[in-house]
Amino acid sequence: MIAATPLPRQTSGWQRELAEAISDPAELAAELGLPAEWATAAAPAAALFGLRVPRSFVARMRHGDPDDPLLRQVLxxxxELAESPGFVADPLEEARARRAPGLLQKYRGRALLIATGxxxxxxxxxxRREFPYGEQQGETGRWTEAIAALAADPGISELILSGGDPFSLTNARxxxxxxxxxxxxxxxxxxxxxxxPVVLPSRVDAGLLAWLRSLPWRTTVVLHVxxxxxxDTTAGDAITALRSTGVLLLxxxxxxxxxxxxxATLAELSRSLHFAGVLPYYLHLPDRVRGTAHFxxxxxxxRQLVDALARELPGYLVPRLVREVPGEDAKVVLAAGLIPAGR
Ligand code: SF4
Structure with a gap:
């Protein structure tokens, strides 16, 4: 389960904002001018996987619209309580990919560190809404084993920091x-x-930028929009600041x-990403995790959507449609441009 972040003793702006994120459905309903019954209906699902959304992200939602696309992502x-065949706790079978506490390896040459929950x-x-972070997560001290496993395997040349969200860690961590x-x-x-950088733009602070500039590796930051x-403007500013460090942004x-x-929604997203200086890379079919069949x-x-994007946009703005299939050597690409007639 995604972990709640405790507020450190000395807090910076983003940590305060994180601590003040909305976690009560009733408060979210009131903030957006939605009927109180909506909050009552949300409570059982929120008890299984808590609500959490920064206020600056809520400010981008449409007031009074229960179908707002930003709200639907956090609502x-x-x-979520309905059982659906094929939707399970660990759809990607990540438990099988464990190399050390907090370290997963799914594909050749790269490994993934669960830096935080x-x-x-x-x-x-x-x-990862049901991911057993308590057992798997590389917390302080437990990174030691993950780092030792990486050091012992010269076949791994790329490390992916994942989670949770690695930028939940302080700059010092x-x-x-x-x-x-x-x-x-x-x-x-x-x-x-x-x-x-998108849901909590204040996280992109001077310390984070200095850390990115100091890294000795070719570094890629993969956003999730x-x-x-x-x-919005604040997310755009955060992305501009990230770009200034020289990282590749996807x-x-x-x-x-x-x-x-x-x-139309996906085309607008690709154009907005391009405007911000980010290349659309993957369009993922959602993983079949329990409680998410409605998405x-x-x-x-x-495939139809990617075909439509390819007819509308230059190729570099068309994301590849992918699905992650446990046991495959890479993500399975289902579409990456125009689909020839007859297929
Ligand atoms: S930010 Fe990523 S890891 Fe965290 S809840 Fe959203 S999808 Fe899951």
Whole structure:
């Protein structure tokens, strides 16, 4: 389960904002001018996987609109309680990929460090919503085993910091982690998967930028943006600041029913990402995690959407439609451009 982030004794702006994130459905309903019954209906799902959303992200939602695409991503709903065949706790079979506490390896040449279980926002469709962070997470001291496993395997040249959201760690924790990794000679690339520059733009502070500039590796930051309306001015400024450090910025989007499953919405997202200086990279079919069947979009619909994007946008703005299939050597690419007639 995604972990709650305790507020450190000395807090900076983003940590205060994180501590003040909305976690009570009734408060979210009141903030958005939604009927109180909505909060009552949200409570059972919120008890299983807590609501968490920063106030600055709530400010980008439309007042009084229960179908707002940003709200739908964080909204606990009773559909999450329904059992659906094929939707399970660990759809990607990550338990089998464990190399050391907090270290997963799914694909050749790269490994993934579960740097933290904490996130600034709780996305209802999260494929790790039932992840056993308590057992797997590389917390202080426990990174030692993960780092030792990395150091012992010269076949791993890229490390992916994941979670949770790695930017939930303080700058000091990030620095101490990468100081330890810097001694591994075969590590050449670092990748960070994060949603925080968009959902909590204040996280991109001077210390984080200095940390990124100091890294000895070719570094890629993969953002997670699902809708153009997430990219307000503050998120745009945070992305500009990230770009100034020289990292490569990519985006992955999860294709979600009722959020972004139409061609116009996805085209606008690609254009907005490009405007911000981020390349659309992957469009993921949602993973079949328990409680998320109401977000599912079919493979056929995903292909249609990518085909429509390819007819509308230059190729570099068309994300690849992918699905993660346990046991495969890489993500399975289902569409990456125009689909020839007859297929
Ligand atoms: S930010 Fe990522 S890891 Fe965290 S809840 Fe959202 S999808 Fe899951």
């Amino acid at each position: 606990p709903v009773s559909a 904490a996130c600034a926002v709780h996305c209802r469709y999260c494929f 990030l620095e101490s982690l990468t100081r330890a990794l810097a001694d591994i000679p075969h590590l050449r690339q670092l990748r960070v998967h994060t949603r925080q 699902n809708h153009a309306r997430e990219l 985006n992955q989007t999860v294709l979600l029913k009722g959020v972004n499953d139409d061609a 599912e979009v079919s493979e056929a619909r995903g």
